[in-house]
Amino acid sequence: MKRLYYIILTLCVVAMAAPSVYAQEETNQQQQQRRTPQASRGARQEAQQNTGLPDLTVRAQDLNERNIQQIGNAPWMRILYREVDLQKDENAPLYYPVRPMNGQMNLFTTIFQLLSEGKLTVYKYMDGYEIFDEEHVEDFKEILNVARIYYEEIPGRAGEPASYVINESDIPSADVLSYYVKEAWYFDQNNSVFDVKTLAICPRLTTVDDFGALQTMALFWLPYENIRPYINTSYIMTSNINNAKTFTIDDYFRRRMFNGEIIKTENLMNRTMRELYPQPDSLKLAQQAIETQLTTFQESLWFKEDTTQVADSKEAKKTVAKSARGRVSSTKENKAKAPKASAPKAEKSAPVRSVRRSR
Secondary structure (H helix, E strand, C coil), X not given: CHHHHHHHHHHHHHHHXXXXXXXXXXHHHHHHHHHHHHHHHHHHXXXXXXXXXXXXXHHHHHHHHHCCCCCCCCCEEEEEEEEEECCCHHHHHHCCCCCCECCECCHHHHHHHHHHXXXXXXXXXXXXXXXXXXXXXXXXXXXXXXXXXXXXEECCCCCCCCEEECCHHHCCHHHEEEXXXXXXXXXXXXXXXXXXXXXXXXXXEEEECCCCCEEEEECCEEEHHHHHHHHCCCEECCCCCCCCCCEEHHHXXXXXXXXXXXXXXXXXXXXXXXXXXXXXXXXXXXXXXXXXXXXXXXXXXXXXXXXXXXXXXXXXXHHHHHHHXXXXXXXXXXXXXXCCCCCCCCCCCCCXXXXXXXX
């Protein structure tokens, strides 16, 4: 009877302990599954620290806000779209180095690293127009899929987005051969300044399709003010003669050191230059005409002295000076030719005798 009692008691204890054992095993499995992503995330964080792209400080954010060019109240403004070919010598500073070297990286590598770290917000590229709002924010995973970039996705915890691990060799920096640059030429009436502001940039990826043909696609639109605080400290070499890195990428854009052809102007019909001028010769002439219009408008803002009046006054001064020199020379000649008048001789006066008083 006692044996039966102990047997029943043992079975009850085992039955009660079984769920806790299974729960402990599941907990161990979950912890083991979580350790692998955490290890990958730790490796990814170390890789991010090595990129040299830290978070913005409060001081940097304040400086960026103070340096923003305000164009909302400009009485005159013209929006242009340019295509910047990185294979040209003037635009090479945006392309090299293709791979990060000695802490230096090109523009697309910088953008890609910031995107992978979640520090930038980019927007969908739509042919013909662009909208920078929350509905048109481009997903980083979609960019990786469209560009066919190999990556490792690490699921995030509850409420956290997924993270991605990309090898440095898989970043297609060498295949981004051009950019679209949207800029605004405007006149600042308050400061009496005619200036240019870069509004947004769009990297264009060149790939080879299944048939061996080159294919170029625009990846996304990036507002320039979002990337400017980071490239404001990225120094680049802008000359083959002077190898000193004295300019930043921000200087390169703000000083307009690049060379880009006009491909579109903001117009009522929203048509590109190729649509308006299908012939290559007419397209080239139209692009030159726009550049001339901008230069002419800038020159017309400032008062210039009338060159005809200046020329007439200069001629009048020359004539007066010439006549004055002529009068002086004639006077000298007349004096030289005139006979010298003899001075009258002084008459002899009678001798003066001194009279001494006699004592």
